[in-house]
Amino acid sequence: MSDIGDIVDPLALENQVCFALAVASRSVIGLYRPVLEPMGLTHPQYLVMLALWQHAPLSVKDLSRLLQLEPATLSPLLKRLEAAGLIERRRSSDDERSLAVMLTPKGRDLRKQAEKVPATIVERLGMDLAELQTLHHALTRVIAAAGDAHLAVPR
Numbered sequence: 001m002s003d004i005g006d007i008v009d010p011l012a013l014e015n016q017v018c019f020a021l022a023v024a025s026r027s028v029i030g031l032y033r034p035v036l037e038p039m040g041l042t043h044p045q046y047l048v049m050l051a052l053w054q055h056a057p058l059s060v061k062d063l064s065r066l067l068q069l070e071p072a073t074l075s076p077l078l079k080r081l082e083a084a085g086l087i088e089r090r091r092s093s094d095d096e097r098s099l100a101v102m103l104t105p106k107g108r109d110l111r112k113q114a115e116k117v118p119a120t121i122v123e124r125l126g127m128d129l130a131e132l133q134t135l136h137h138a139l140t141r142v143i144a145a146a147g148d149a150h151l152a153v154p155r
Contacts, residue, residue, distance in 0.1 A: 021142075031124050035117055039110060040084055044069075046114070048077050052087065053111045057102035059092065086110060 004010055013019055029043045036046050051066050052058065060078070064071045078101060081087045086107035092098040122129060 017142075028121075028125070031121055032117070035120050035124075039113055044077055045081055046117070048074070048081060049086065049107065049110065049114065052101065052103050052107070053114070057100045060089070060099045060101060063101055081107075 007015055009015065032043045032046065036043060039046075041049065047067055048063070051063055055062075055066070058066070060071060060074065064074050067074065069077075078087065078089060082089060085104055088102050088104055089099050090102070092100050122132060125132070
């Protein structure tokens, strides 16, 4: 493994992991926009729907944890999805403080249309699926390492 000191200019923009991740994120999310638009979804709303298609019903707290979003960020997304008739939010019968998020029939039906999204994005990226799976694995490791590093930072 090379040392950071081996890099000619460690502050050069093209050497920054954060820059590469930020540009890659904006670029890939940009590919999703025209694919999701006919479904009436933004990319963050699509992520919420993916979580619900896989795990519904979920409490807002569990959904927030799963998506790694603050409840304050998640709440407006849920309000818009509810206004679109894709989800319902109900107080839990077990715990009045807990809000359960569930799919409506319209939200469940949208899944069929969404099944085409991953293949469309892979095609638009023009990258080999194995390469994308390797990238996904590496990014998952980066997310875990950043989370571990965040926890280790004294406050």
